[in-house]
Amino acid sequence: MTVARKMQMFAEKSSWIRKMFEEGARMKAEFGAENVFDFSLGNPDVPPPEKFGRILRQLAAEDVPGVHGYMPNGGYPHVRESLAEHLSRDLEVELDAGDILMTCGAAGALNVVMKSLLDPGDEVIILAPFFVEYNFYVDNHGGVTRVVPTDREFNIDLQAIEEALNEKTKVVLINSPNNPTGQVYSRRSLQDLAELLDSAGEKFCTTIYLVSDEPYRKIVFDGCEVPSIMATTTNSIVVSSYSKDLSLPGERIGYLAVHPEIHEKRSLLDALTLANRILGFVNAPALMQRVVGQLQDVSVDVAIYARRRKIFCEILDAAGFEYVKPKGAFYLFPRSPIDDLEFCSLLQEEKILAVPGRGFGAPGYIRLAFCVDEEVISRSGEAFKRAMQRAGSRDGATR
Numbered sequence: 001m002t003v004a005r006k007m008q009m010f011a012e013k014s015s016w017i018r019k020m021f022e023e024g025a026r027m028k029a030e031f032g033a034e035n036v037f038d039f040s041l042g043n044p045d046v047p048p049p050e051k052f053g054r055i056l057r058q059l060a061a062e063d064v065p066g067v068h069g070y071m072p073n074g075g076y077p078h079v080r081e082s083l084a085e086h087l088s089r090d091l092e093v094e095l096d097a098g099d100i101l102m103t104c105g106a107a108g109a110l111n112v113v114m115k116s117l118l119d120p121g122d123e124v125i126i127l128a129p130f131f132v133e134y135n136f137y138v139d140n141h142g143g144v145t146r147v148v149p150t151d152r153e154f155n156i157d158l159q160a161i162e163e164a165l166n167e168k169t170k171v172v173l174i175n176s177p178n179n180p181t182g183q184v185y186s187r188r189s190l191q192d193l194a195e196l197l198d199s200a201g202e203k204f205c206t207t208i209y210l211v212s213d214e215p216y217r218k219i220v221f222d223g224c225e226v227p228s229i230m231a232t233t234t235n236s237i238v239v240s241s242y243s244k245d246l247s248l249p250g251e252r253i254g255y256l257a258v259h260p261e262i263h264e265k266r267s268l269l270d271a272l273t274l275a276n277r278i279l280g281f282v283n284a285p286a287l288m289q290r291v292v293g294q295l296q297d298v299s300v301d302v303a304i305y306a307r308r309r310k311i312f313c314e315i316l317d318a319a320g321f322e323y324v325k326p327k328g329a330f331y332l333f334p335r336s337p338i339d340d341l342e343f344c345s346l347l348q349e350e351k352i353l354a355v356p357g358r359g360f361g362a363p364g365y366i367r368l369a370f371c372v373d374e375e376v377i378s379r380s381g382e383a384f385k386r387a388m389q390r391a392g393s394r395d396g397a398t399r
């Protein structure tokens with residue numbers, strides 16, 4: 001067999017994503033794209049801000065020698081300086097250019113962090129429901145994920161984390177605003193978590209890093225605040241990108257920021273920089289670094305997502321779904337009235353594409369992404385109602 005056994009297993013495990021993608025394409029070809037309600041993909045459809053195109057054209061037209069060359073592995077110093085100035089406000093600590101590394105998206109940043117921190121067998125605590133790729137990123141670098149549940153509203157369950165901590169725990173990885181739940185962790189809960197990790201670190205004579213994955217930081221609703229983990233503990237790293245807030249996922253541009261007083265800062269930064277190089281990224285895309293360096297003050301029009309959330313919530317209410325209203329990101333994560341896989345196929349019969357919660361470590365839920373036109377959401381109301389009614393009669397029949 002040519003392909004490694006582990007990769008075969010991974011392909012098998014994640015095959016339902018591919019299957020759904022293929023199924024969506026088949027349904028759109030058969031019924032017409034306008035007749036399929038595809039809520040399966042978190043691929044932002046809101047256009048980047050106008051300033052993005054302007055700056056991109058301006059920089060592309062400049063004829064500066066060397067702009068296409070290699071650079072320091074951590075990225076252009078002037079771009080990191082611009083980020084540091086902006087992030088110091090957002091992350092509530094004084095950062096300088098040296099605390100920041102430009103990366104190939106948040107995904108690249110997470111791999112760089114795991115490569116730098118994990119020895120074989122080290123554990124990374126992730127909170128369910130989780131972004132499914134976390135398992136792969138941790139495994140890429142010899143680590144092991146330990147999945148811990150959240151509470152009924154998808155908030156941090158401190159006791160569950162406490163029970164999972166042990167001498168092998170190296171990282172606790174959180175994601176706020178969250179994919180798939182839209183939950184944003186409160187300042188109080190982050191402070192409690194940070195205290196717990198600091199005291200567990202002392203108990204196990206180790207350092208436990210709090211890593212926060214925040215590509216949705218700027219996509220929040222009703223004036224929701226996203227508190228900074230850096231205000232709670234020095235052993236913290238924030239990873240993020242411009243994939244969602246500038247709608248640039250294909251451009252693969254992101255960054256990581258380490259707390260200015262993080263434990264063994266110099267050697268950690270050296271390791272992160274080396275990881276960026278030897279993972280084969282070498283450096284984040286040059287042109288995009290220069291572009292985002294000038295786009296720190298803009299983001300996509302979040303009001304578009306806010307309107308879609310409102311319409312979608314009304315539709316789910318009318319159909320009788322139970323759900324926690326998302327505070328940020330662009331997903332809804334309602335409870336499935338029956339087994340989530342079964343419900344997703346039933347939804348599919350109504351031409352609705354959703355992702356089963358088990359793909360995020362949370363069976364019994366479904367994920368609906370609102371990266372689609374408002375009009376697609378509005379037209380899906382009757383189909384959701386029919387699916388709920390059919391699920392209701394199925395559920396009754398099996399009792």
Ligand SMILES: Cc1ncc(COP(=O)(O)O)c(C=O)c1O
Pocket residue numbers: 042104105106107108131175178179213215240241242243249253254
């Ligand atoms: C929670 C979360 N983290 C990381 C990523 C990866 O983002 P990027 O495109 O910046 O690598 C995504 C993408 O969907 C995400 O939802």
